[in-house]
Amino acid sequence: MNPLIVGSRGSPLALAQVALIKSRLPGVPVETVIIKTSGDKFLDVSLAAAGGKGLFTKEIEDQLLAGTIHVAVHSLKDLPTDLPDGLTLAAVPAREDARDVFVSCRYNSLDQLPNGATIATGSIRRKAQLLAKRPDLKIVEIRGNVATRLHKLADFDGTILAAAGLKRLGLWQNVPGYRWQLLDIGTMIPAVGQGIIGCEIRQADTGTSRILAGLNDANTMACAEAERALLKALGGGCQFPYAGHATVVGDQLKLVAGVFSPDGQQAMRIEVTGSTIEAASLGKQAARTLRPPAA
Numbered sequence: 503m504n505p506l507i508v509g510s511r512g513s514p515l516a517l518a519q520v521a522l523i524k525s526r527l528p529g530v531p532v533e534t535v536i537i538k539t540s541g542d543k544f545l546d547v548s549l550a551a552a553g554g555k556g557l558f559t560k561e562i563e564d565q566l567l568a569g570t571i572h573v574a575v576h577s578l579k580d581l582p583t584d585l586p587d588g589l590t591l592a593a594v595p596a597r598e599d600a601r602d603v604f605v606s607c608r609y610n611s612l613d614q615l616p617n618g619a620t621i622a623t624g625s626i627r628r629k630a631q632l633l634a635k636r637p638d639l640k641i642v643e644i645r646g647n648v649a650t651r652l653h654k655l656a657d658f659d660g661t662i663l664a665a666a667g668l669k670r671l672g673l674w675q676n677v678p679g680y681r682w683q684l685l686d687i688g689t690m691i692p693a694v695g696q697g698i699i700g701c702e703i704r705q706a707d708t709g710t711s712r713i714l715a716g717l718n719d720a721n722t723m724a725c726a727e728a729e730r731a732l733l734k735a736l737g738g739g740c741q742f743p744y745a746g747h748a749t750v751v752g753d754q755l756k757l758v759a760g761v762f763s764p765d766g767q768q769a770m771r772i773e774v775t776g777s778t779i780e781a782a783s784l785g786k787q788a789a790r791t792l793r794p795p796a797a
Contacts, residue, residue, distance in 0.1 A: 505531040506713060509562045509571035512536035513647045518670045519699045520575050526595055526717040535571050537562045541580075556582050563589060566702065572710045574702040578695030578726060581702065583734035592711050593701040593718035594726055598666035600697035600747055602628065602690045603674075604683040605652070606660035611683045615639065619659040622651070626764055628662045630743035631690050633766025652677065662690070666697035691745035691760045691771070694729040698722055721750040724778040728757050731785025736761065736793060746788070753778050759788045 506527070510520045517534070524532045541557035556563075558580040566574045566589060578594065585591070604612050615621075615636070622644035623629055629641045642658065644651055648667050655661055665684060668674040675682050701717075703710045725748035732746045743762040748755055755778045760771040772791050776784045 503531060505533045506573060506710065507533050507535060507571045508573045508575055509535045509537050509565050510575045511539055511542060511558060511562070513542070515648060515667050515671055516575070516577070519577065522595065522670065522699065523573075523575055523701065523717065527713065530713060535565070537565055563702070566704060569704075572703065572707065573714070576700045576702060578698035578700035579693040581695065581700050583730045585702070588705055589702055590705045591700050591726070592703045593714040594698050594722045595717050596719040597722045597725065598669055598697040599684075600692045601665045601687065602662050602685045602692060602696075603665045603668060604660055604685055605655065605663055606681050607655055607679060608659060608681075610681045612636070612660075612685070612689070615659060622654065622658040622661045625662070625693070626743045627693055627745050627762070628690065630762035630764055630766045630769075631745070631760070632662070634762060634769045635689070635766075637766060648673065652680065655680070664692075664696055687747055687758055691758055692747045694733045694744070694746045695726060696747070698726055700726070721778070724748070724750055724755055724781040727781040728755055728785040731782040732757065732759050732789050733785075735786045735789030746785070748781070748784075750778055755781055755784060757784050757788055759792060761792045 508520055510516045520534050539558045539561045559576055562574045563586055565571045567586060609615055617638045618640060620640045620642055621632060622642050624643055624645050632639055632641060644654060644661065648663060648671060651661055651663065701714050728748040729746045733744060736744050743764055746757060746759040748757045754775060756773065756775045758773050760769065762769045770792055772788050774784050774788045
């Protein structure tokens with residue numbers, strides 16, 4: 503059997519995600535091609551200032567379109583809702599914990615933070631939701647991989663990281679000197695696609711589609727469809743403070759979504775529920791409520 507060629511960023515988290523995909527494809531030889539993206543090159547500017555959309559995916563998708571790789575493996579929250587012509591999201595394995603985590607060297611929880619405490623985050627979604635609850639906080643920009651952010655944390659009162667990344671790297675509650683608080687969805691709505699690994703392929707590549715079919719998790723795909731439909735209808739990406747998180751129980755999908763002003767002074771949240779077969783429609787429905795059409 504010819505090897506399945508997988509394209510990925512070279513960060514420890516990205517490679518951990520590729521390893522997870524490999525583990526779900528027993529008997530399939532896999533080769534990994536590391537591709538540096540714009541998001542990896544421009545670490546001195548914020549994601550919003552750099553344009554946000556496609557910063558961590560475009561160069562990988564270019565290789566996919568060129569046929570030099572068979573599969574592009576992404577953190578789904580980095581993948582724009584509009585894919586290039588000829589590409590499709592073929593499979594997603596079961597979702598890891600989608601919640602955010604407060605991490606600090608000094609405090610056990612957000613509630614323990616003193617007035618005017620400094621939180622480091624490069625996410626305007628996290629910034630907006632923090633300021634909505636704690637307008638006294640000082641939010642400062644931080645970029646880099648998980649290890650870099652943890653290393654820099656001594657200079658700040660805390661940061662917010664994705665639980666999925668910490669768990670996939672084996673770091674969750676496993677690094678001496680750090681304190682951890684999982685944030686429930688009511689406190690911090692995750693990013694669209696957070697905790698989901700997306701496998702993107704060429705639409706015409708039926709062979710790769712068959713190989714990946716076995717690792718696809720139907721409930722996770724339904725959640726991805728609802729969340730991505732929400733984001734597409736809102737017209738946003740990581741440069742806008744939008745958030746959305748779906749869960750499935752039985753054949754019912756619940757989507758919690760929010761839109762915030764960057765300063766956190768305006769916040770609107772909504773919850774919609776319906777059948778998993780209507781996942782995309784539920785995302786669009788939530789978007790219509792969060793952003794009413796102009797009169």
